Amino acid sequence: MEVGKETSAKHEEKIEANIISRIFPTIETLRPILNSPRQKECLDTIESALAEILSEFSRKLSSPRFNLTPTELQIAGLIREGKSSKQIAAQIGVSENTFNFHRQNLRKKLGLSHLKTNLKIFLQSME
Known part of the structure; x- marks a missing residue:
């Protein structure tokens, strides 16, 4: 092995x-x-x-533990960079509602859905 x-x-x-x-x-x-x-x-x-x-950040998020989709990985990186919801939605070519859906799934998979933890700060701390 x-x-x-x-x-x-x-x-x-x-x-x-x-x-x-x-x-x-x-x-x-x-x-x-x-x-x-x-x-x-x-x-x-x-x-x-x-x-x-x-980046190490990407390696951590790509682990099977989180089971993130490619779109969720992309969104996580853009949130971590500090882009706004509107900017991210435009950049990946989806509506803000669709972006928010992906964002909520991301929070759920990272174990943050019932916490008040700021997603951007959490993602930045993963480096």
Whole structure:
């Protein structure tokens, strides 16, 4: 079983190194040639998502213990960054009601549904 964990860890390190050495430089090459603010916003979103994937925070939230959906993971990252409900809903292309539904599911899965704990502060403390 230890060998499997070692192999998995080496595989993760290789993916991380490729993202850092190949994808981030490509993002920086693209940035000056993009024309519209929307294109630049999309590139920023991609860059932010990749950085989030590499973070310890993302690894913790992705654990089977929480069983979060990809949308809930995305929302958790955006809440942690301090984005407003309206901004997040617009960024992921859903209504504010749909965003609130996902937010409540996120709170439930994190064990916060009956607590007054601020979700943003809780998520920031997970690093």
